[in-house]
Amino acid sequence: MDMNFDLNRFIQQKVTRRTKSLLADDFARYDTELRLRLENKRVLVIGGAGSIGSHYIKALLRFNIASLCVVDINENGLTELVRDLRSAEGYHIPTDFITYPISFGDRVFEKLFRTKGPFDIVANFAAHKHVRSEKDVFSIEAMIENNLLRARGLLDLLMEKPPQHFFCVSTDKAANPVNIMGASKKLMEELIMAYADALPVKTARFANVAFSNGSLPLGFLERLNKRQPWSCPLGIRRFFVSPLESGELCLMASIMGQSGDIVYPKLDEARDMIPFDQVAIDLLHALGMEADPCSSEEEAREKCHAMEGSSAAPKKWPVYFFTSDTSGEKTFEEFFVPGETLDTTTFVNLGVIKNAPRRKRAEIDTLFSALRSVFEKPQVNKADIVEILKDYLPSFSHIETGKSLDQKM
Numbered sequence: 311m312d313m314n315f316d317l318n319r320f321i322q323q324k325v326t327r328r329t330k331s332l333l334a335d336d337f338a339r340y341d342t343e344l345r346l347r348l349e350n351k352r353v354l355v356i357g358g359a360g361s362i363g364s365h366y367i368k369a370l371l372r373f374n375i376a377s378l379c380v381v382d383i384n385e386n387g388l389t390e391l392v393r394d395l396r397s398a399e400g401y402h403i404p405t406d407f408i409t410y411p412i413s414f415g416d417r418v419f420e421k422l423f424r425t426k427g428p429f430d431i432v433a434n435f436a437a438h439k440h441v442r443s444e445k446d447v448f449s450i451e452a453m454i455e456n457n458l459l460r461a462r463g464l465l466d467l468l469m470e471k472p473p474q475h476f477f478c479v480s481t482d483k484a485a486n487p488v489n490i491m492g493a494s495k496k497l498m499e500e501l502i503m504a505y506a507d508a509l510p511v512k513t514a515r516f517a518n519v520a521f522s523n524g525s526l527p528l529g530f531l532e533r534l535n536k537r538q539p540w541s542c543p544l545g546i547r548r549f550f551v552s553p554l555e556s557g558e559l560c561l562m563a564s565i566m567g568q569s570g571d572i573v574y575p576k577l578d579e580a581r582d583m584i585p586f587d588q589v590a591i592d593l594l595h596a597l598g599m600e601a602d603p604c605s606s607e608e609e610a611r612e613k614c615h616a617m618e619g620s621s622a623a624p625k626k627w628p629v630y631f632f633t634s635d636t637s638g639e640k641t642f643e644e645f646f647v648p649g650e651t652l653d654t655t656t657f658v659n660l661g662v663i664k665n666a667p668r669r670k671r672a673e674i675d676t677l678f679s680a681l682r683s684v685f686e687k688p689q690v691n692k693a694d695i696v697e698i699l700k701d702y703l704p705s706f707s708h709i710e711t712g713k714s715l716d717q718k719m
Contacts, residue, residue, distance in 0.1 A: 315597060317521060317531075318552070324592040325520045325527075325550045325584060332551060332575060333558035335658040340566050347565050348373040351474075352428070355380045356414045356464075357435030359387030361522035362479060365557025366433060366564075367391070368401065377406035379426055381419065382436070385411035415460035420467060428471035433564055434464060434478045437495070439524075444490040450695055451685050457494040458501060459678065465505050472509055477564030478502050480513045480572065482549070482643045488709045490692075493699045496706075497677070503570060503668045512567035515574045515645050515663075517549030517582075519556045527589055534597070537618070539610035540627065541718060542590045543634040547583040549643050551575060562660065572663035574645035576654070583643065587631055594627055602626035607718075632718075647705070677702050 322329055331337075337344070353370065357363045358380035364387075367380065382388050388409040395401050412418050414436055423429075438453040461478065468476060480499050483492030502511040521528045526542070533540055551559065555575075563573035577583075594601055604610040613628035646652060651665040680698050684690050696708045 320593065320596050321520045321550075321552050324596065325589060326552050326555070327582070328552075331558060332555045332659050333562055336562055336660060337558065339658060340562070344562075344565060345373060347475075348375055348431075350374065350376040351430040352377045353379070353431045353433070354423070354427070354429040354473075355433050355435070356382070357437065358382050358409070359384045359391050360435055361519050361525075361553055362556045362560060363433075363435035364391050364394070365553045366435065366560045367395070367557070368554075369557040369561040371395065371401040371403060374402050375404055377404050378408075379422075379429070380409040381412055381414055381422070382409070383411065383413050413460075414464055415456070423467055424470070429473050431475045431564065432468060432473045432477070433560065434461070434476075435560075436460075437479060437498075438491060439481065444692065447685075447690050447692060447695065450490055450692065453491060454494055454681060454695075457491075457498050458681075461498055461501060462674070462678065465502065465509065468509055469505075474510060475512070475564050476502075476509050477512050477514075477560060477567075479560060480515045482515045482517060482574070482645050484515055485644045485647050487703070487706050490695070490699065490708070493703055493706045493708075496703060497699075499572060500667055500669055501674055503666050504671045504674050506570040506668055510569040512563050512569065512571045512573065514560055514563040515572060516556065516559055517551045517575060517577065517643065520550045520552055522553060522556070526586055527593070530590060530593055534627070537614060539604070539607075539614045540590060540601075540629040541607065541610070542587050542629055542631055544587050544631050545585060546587075546634055547585045547643070549575070549577045549582055550584060559660065562657070566657075567662065570664070570666060570668070572666050573657075574661050574663070576659050576661050577645075590629060594629075598623070599625060599627050601629045601631075604628050604630045606630065 353375055355363055355367055355378070358367055359382035363382070367378070380388065380391065388411055392409060395403060410422060412422070414434070436456065438456050444450050444453070478498065481492065481495045483489065484496040484499055487493040487496050499513055502513060505511055518525065530540055559573070559575060563571065567573055591601055602613060604613065607630050610628040610630040617624055646663055650663045653662040653664050656662060684694050684698060700706050
């Protein structure tokens with residue numbers, strides 16, 4: 311890839327279409343209060359090596375905290391996080407800064423928490439985030455284990471030494487969920503709300519993080535570096551925030567939000583919702599190329615193969631544009647639904663859902679027991695799990711096509 315290509319500038323100009331951070335005005339409004347609430351605090355970040363978690367840490371380290379403990383199962387990601395932070399200017403890295411490549415569901419995490427704690431701030435970004443995670447019952451069980459069952463264990467652990475602030479990331483797909491990932495995140499919201507009387511819980515639904523790890527736009531650059539064709543759905547529109555904005559949004563929500571808040575970005579559907587195919591076309595233009603539309607994956611691969619050995623810079627790049635037909639795929643995004651009470655005045659560019667349901671923990675336990683029971687059966691299929699989730703979430707309208715993203719290029 312051209313070393314002169316500025317990805318951050320491209321995101322500003324063509325994806326978010328914002329020259330300054332969406333959160334700039336809110337950070338200016340609450341600067342004094344943020345400093346008071348963050349000064350000399352002990353912080354634990356779970357899932358801190360990921361796209362959102364790492365940018366949460368970068369937003370956090372603009373303030374003077376006392377200590378930072380980062381946990382993530384991605385050992386290489388933690389290594390890169392440390393190198394990134396220590397190679398850049400402007401971060402106030404505390405002397406007490408340490409990373410651990412462990413799962414927050416392991417026994418060793420409990421030992422770490424009890425030994426290194428108490429923590430003033432705990433933020434959890436460890437989650438299955440892809441719609442493709444519902445490809446079969448094994449991937450579904452792993453997703454529910456991570457997004458729900460382990461999250462419950464974390465909440466119970468926090469009750470031993472409650473922090474001043476607890477944040478757990480959600481997703482726009484929790485609003486009127488049509489896939490199991492979105493349903494699991496909606497249930498995660500209800501799970502943490504069940505603890506809102508005892509813990510200061512906050513969460514956030516927000517847009518796609520532009521060029522985040524595992525995202526389709528980042529996949530475009532990965533395919534280009536490997537001289538592979540692109541594959542892009544038509545008509546799938548998404549709200550986008552930059553990686554920087556994703557971290558700032560979560561920091562603002564976690565520190566300035568009130569217990570029980572679900573925070574979301576104030577974005578306009580007509581102005582801010584961008585189709586993936588437009589991102590692909592704009593990205594190729596920024597790289598000095600244009601799309602070479604293909605009618606099939608095979609044609610796209612053949613065209614890429616034909617370019618092998620050529621020393622000339624390509625003027626076109628093969629792209630297979632297709633109509634999406636995968637299970638759980640929503641053509642648009644939404645952050646809230648009718649019946650949710652919205653606070654649109656506390657923040658400049660963030661809204662807050664104030665009346666999220668607060669079920670009793672016994673109700674959550676009933677659901678978890680039903681899920682564990684179905685997973686323990688020798689024969690179980692996706693439909694069985696969907697029915698359990700629908701019983702608990704009447705708004706869950708699962709889109710089932712029998713096709714997974716793993717079946718596509």
